[in-house]
Amino acid sequence: MxxxxxxxxxxxxxxxxxxxxxxxxxxxxxxxxxxxxxxxEKVIEEIEGLKEEVKHMIISTTTTSNDIEQKVHLIDTLERLGIYYHFEKEIEDQLSKMFDQNVIHEEDDLYKIALYFRLFRQHGYPISSGMFLY
Known part of the structure; x- marks a missing residue:
């Protein structure tokens, strides 16, 4: 009371x-x-180890479209979780390579095209919305 x-x-x-x-x-x-x-210090070392592991996952060389798709999903997940700032350089390098390889033209799945489109636009790449017409 x-x-x-x-x-x-x-x-x-x-x-x-x-x-x-x-x-x-x-x-x-x-x-x-x-x-x-x-x-x-043990927790800090563990965090740094996990960061390095994710960096290796991002920068690993990929040859198949399935590997590229997994990498794009990883980048999308990192951005949605809000921890992408730890890996900005690696993400930019990989998106630049994907944009130069023109990976979006090889896709026929609308979900994948939309994901590539959003990531490229979000990172400032000049991509046309005409991708959705195919």
Missing amino acids: TSLAGNVNNENGIFRLEANFSPSLWGNIFSNSTRNNQIS
């Missing part, structure tokens, strides 16, 4: 209500929790 009591600030005569709330059922476990704001 709460009770309200008034308090007048003597300096400028402002009346402010003060609440006298009952103690929380949770106590103060959240305010007293000791948070370690520093990430341990």
Whole structure:
């Protein structure tokens, strides 16, 4: 149960209500929790290792259209997760190679064409919407 009591600030005569709330059922476990704001070195090393693994997945040489398709899905997933900024250079290099290889003309699936189209447009490549007419 709460009770309200008034308090007048003597300096400028402002009346402010003060609440006298009952103690929380949770106590103060959240305010007293000791948070370690520093990430341990082991976790940092693990993160860096995973970043390197993803970089290798992005820059791996691909020859088949299935490999290119998987790489495009990986790039799309990284962007949707919001972690693409860790791999911006690698993504730009791969998209540039794909754009130069004209991979979008080899596709006949509307989903794949739309995915390529969106990624190329999103990264500033001049691609015509005429791709959807074929």
